Amino acid sequence: MIKEIVIKKNSFFDSVMLMTISREVKNIEGIKEAVVVMATDFNKETLKNVDLVNDEVMEATPSDLIIALKGESEDAIQTAKDKVEEMLTKRTQAQGSEYNPKTLEMALQMAPDSNLALISVPGMYAAEEARKALEAGLHVMLFSDNVSLEDEIKLKKLAQEKGLLMMGPDCGTAIINGVPLAFANKVKRGKIGIVGASGTGTQEVSSIITRLGGGVSQVIGTGGRDLKAEVGGIMMIMGIEALINDDETDVIVLISKPPAKEVMEKVIEKAKGTQKKFIVHFIGADLSFAEKYGLETASTLEETAFKAYEACYGKIAELPYEEEVRIDIEKIRETLKPSQRYIRGLYSGGSLCDEAMVLMKKKFSKVYSNIALTEEEKLPSKDQSIKHTVIDMGDDEFTRGKPHPMIDYTQRVERIFKEAESEEVAVILLDVVLGYGAHKDPASELVPAINKTREIAESKGSNIVFVVALCGTYEDPQDYKKQKEELEKAGAIVATTNKRAVEIAMSIVEA
Amino acid sequence: MSKINELFKKELKVVNIGITGFRDDLKSLSVSVVHVEFRPPAGGNAKLLSILKKLK
Numbered sequence: 299m300i301k302e303i304v305i306k307k308n309s310f311f312d313s314v315m316l317m318t319i320s321r322e323v324k325n326i327e328g329i330k331e332a333v334v335v336m337a338t339d340f341n342k343e344t345l346k347n348v349d350l351v352n353d354e355v356m357e358a359t360p361s362d363l364i365i366a367l368k369g370e371s372e373d374a375i376q377t378a379k380d381k382v383e384e385m386l387t388k389r390t391q392a393q394g395s396e397y398n399p400k401t402l403e404m405a406l407q408m409a410p411d412s413n414l415a416l417i418s419v420p421g422m423y424a425a426e427e428a429r430k431a432l433e434a435g436l437h438v439m440l441f442s443d444n445v446s447l448e449d450e451i452k453l454k455k456l457a458q459e460k461g462l463l464m465m466g467p468d469c470g471t472a473i474i475n476g477v478p479l480a481f482a483n484k485v486k487r488g489k490i491g492i493v494g495a496s497g498t499g500t501q502e503v504s505s506i507i508t509r510l511g512g513g514v515s516q517v518i519g520t521g522g523r524d525l526k527a528e529v530g531g532i533m534m535i536m537g538i539e540a541l542i543n544d545d546e547t548d549v550i551v552l553i554s555k556p557p558a559k560e561v562m563e564k565v566i567e568k569a570k571g572t573q574k575k576f577i578v579h580f581i582g583a584d585l586s587f588a589e590k591y592g593l594e595t596a597s598t599l600e601e602t603a604f605k606a607y608e609a610c611y612g613k614i615a616e617l618p619y620e621e622e623v624r625i626d627i628e629k630i631r632e633t634l635k636p637s638q639r640y641i642r643g644l645y646s647g648g649s650l651c652d653e654a655m656v657l658m659k660k661k662f663s664k665v666y667s668n669i670a671l672t673e674e675e676k677l678p679s680k681d682q683s684i685k686h687t688v689i690d691m692g693d694d695e696f697t698r699g700k701p702h703p704m705i706d707y708t709q710r711v712e713r714i715f716k717e718a719e720s721e722e723v724a725v726i727l728l729d730v731v732l733g734y735g736a737h738k739d740p741a742s743e744l745v746p747a748i749n750k751t752r753e754i755a756e757s758k759g760s761n762i763v764f765v766v767a768l769c770g771t772y773e774d775p776q777d778y779k780k781q782k783e784e785l786e787k788a789g790a791i792v793a794t795t796n797k798r799a800v801e802i803a804m805s806i807v808e809a
Numbered sequence: 810m811s812k813i814n815e816l817f818k819k820e821l822k823v824v825n826i827g828i829t830g831f832r833d834d835l836k837s838l839s840v841s842v843v844h845v846e847f848r849p850p851a852g853g854n855a856k857l858l859s860i861l862k863k864l865k
Contacts, residue, residue, distance in 0.1 A: 308848070310846075310847065310848045310849065312827055312828045312829055312830075312847075313828075314828050314829075314830055315828075315829060315830070359849075360849045361848050361849045389829065398843075398844050398845065398846040399843065399845055399846070400845065400846055400847075400848060401845065402824060402826065402845055404845075405824045405826075405843045405845050406824070408843055409822060409824070409841070409843045411822055412822045412823065412824045412841075412843060413816055413819060413821065413822050414816070414821060414822070414823050414824070415823070415824045415825075415826060416823055416824070416825045416826070416827075416831055416835075417826045417827055418825075418826070418827030418828040418831060419826055419827040419847050420849075423847075423849055423850065426850070427826055427847075431824070431826075436824065437812075437813070437816055441827070441828070441831075442827070460812070461811050461812040461813065462812055462813070463813055463816070474816070474817075474821055475816075475817060475819070475820070475821045477821045477823075477835070477838065477840050478834070478838070479823075479831070479835075480831055515817075516817060536813065537813075539811070539813075540811060540813040540814055540817070543810070543811065543814050544814060544817055546817070734834040735830065735831070735834065
């Protein structure tokens, strides 16, 4: 085995791009390991684990690029090195002759009328960049995670003082003036405004509204911790105020995981007594309080979208006819062995995973997860499912140093094969989230995995049912209809809302 | 009118700091975007960075 380590001093590239390069290079024949990373402490640990370190690597800084390879021959190593160079150059050339400033200050000199900063630098640098942007009078969407709660509070207080948006940290989705930012779907514009503290939950609602024929005015993301007692819902409250004062918004939708009680009260206090109609969905929370104030509540993301559509357009919400799932549950059950009794949900979206757990808990006494609803349902190991299990594979413990499952299906495909080995598994439940930022063609990753799983199951005289919750709009770059058709052709049952997918999965395993 | 409501009435002009893919998506939608080629401050040297922060 030949090892080769190349260090490029002061060459910073973003992690999403480097992960793509590492994956491509790993596929080269004769290459056993390929790690192309910035020399952060975390990445040095990764390199240590695969035995690809030397003194130079240990001395390198986070602005140095490391290309570390293991291969069977000199030729393979050379091919890999050429491939890395080619991909790095291609990226640089794609930027064209355009000059890219090195700092925010320089960017603002070039484009002084800029009004929003989209920040996705590594967590340790993110708060400082966001602070600079707010100080410069820019609204901020902070996609980066690994920002401390203390920094989040400081940033949001600063934004509040200045009257600016501070969406995030860990804000995955927003749509401002019709422009999708980071992970967002191509939605129609309309009169429904959304303030969302949960990324994929917000994507699901805005997408369903669009597929119903409605549209959204603004989608303001707050980041998942905004409604914690410490942060106090600063951004959600500012978002509500802005939407109340927006002529283009008639109906306001609030989406979050269950907030701290005092924050929920504060938020609802803000919402009551205005002319605008509110639809409140705090996934799994007791909403009797909101109802007391006459606010409309919804128990699922689908219902949230439906109620918002009906409140806004005064028509009955109905998804297109072709989205209906027509299956014979009895026939499907006949293909399963009596031992196959459980659902294994492998999610890329945290809020969709949460919703699946909440829905399943209505039927099953326990639903295990890495982000379980109760302590006793928490999986001892994220890698080992128990009975009914629904996992959030977008959670930090899966994504540290690895690409997010909405961008890269490798980890989920591996997990599908692992789950399929169990004699107890009847249904594999997946979310497939389309839109900007997400994988360009999820079906191309999932169809071969579904086919292979079926072959294995058939060789054992059984079957495994795939149920997919497809989140997105017909206008998304991945082509919603094509994704649906390809997954269905491979034998998956494709539901167009998460709620429907979960209900189908449950109906298959219910005795 | 609040600054957020003012923003709702303007054309969105973005400064993208970080993932180049986000810049590419915005460009594909003909949104005005300037991309900052981010480099970790102080060359990513954590010690130097904390000294610089204290100086501010």
